[in-house]
Amino acid sequence: MDREEPLTVICTVVAIDPTSFCYRVCSVCDKTLPDKGPSLCQFCNMKGFIAGSSDFERLYRVLLSVATENKVFVVICFDRAARVLFGCSADEFFEFSKLNPLSAVAAGKVLEGEMFQMTLSKPKNGNAQYLRVVSVFPLRSDFSPAINTLKKLYGVGGSSS
Numbered sequence: 001m002d003r004e005e006p007l008t009v010i011c012t013v014v015a016i017d018p019t020s021f022c023y024r025v026c027s028v029c030d031k032t033l034p035d036k037g038p039s040l041c042q043f044c045n046m047k048g049f050i051a052g053s054s055d056f057e058r059l060y061r062v063l064l065s066v067a068t069e070n071k072v073f074v075v076i077c078f079d080r081a082a083r084v085l086f087g088c089s090a091d092e093f094f095e096f097s098k099l100n101p102l103s104a105v106a107a108g109k110v111l112e113g114e115m116f117q118m119t120l121s122k123p124k125n126g127n128a129q130y131l132r133v134v135s136v137f138p139l140r141s142d143f144s145p146a147i148n149t150l151k152k153l154y155g156v157g158g159s160s161s
């Protein structure tokens with residue numbers, strides 16, 4: 001069980017934790033910022049900050065419960081993999097969820113039951129408790145990322161006349 005190479009599994013999404021799906025990083029140095037309070041970065045003091053741009057950006061950090069054929073467990077999904085599930089950047093999803101408050105919950109519902117091939121790796125940091133999703137591929141050929149379904153649900157973003 002203590003092999004280090006990534007593990008590829010076929011799994012079904014059981015649930016998504018809607019309470020915290022993203023975190024903030026400094027737009028200059030990419031260091032993690034606290035969730036609350038000023039976004040002025042303590043690491044770089046925003047040296048090199050381009051006026052008019054955003055001083056931070058959001059990246060996904062999503063906890064997913066997934067089921068394989070013999071167990072259910074929690075994995076953590078960071079930005080690159082989470083974009084496959086959500087279909088947009090964390091910033092876009094955050095803005096969307098401000099206008100449509102239950103979006104994160106709805107995204108969980110939308111993705112529930114979807115099957116994926118996931119490559120999982122053990123956390124490099126010994127304190128981290130969850131397997132990390134390295135890559136994720138939807139198994140359904142007509143899989144639609146959560147944001148597409150949500151936009152249809154909420155009737156927004158349709159550019160078709």
Ligand SMILES: [Zn+2]
Nearest residue numbers: 026029041044
């Ligand atoms: Zn910084």
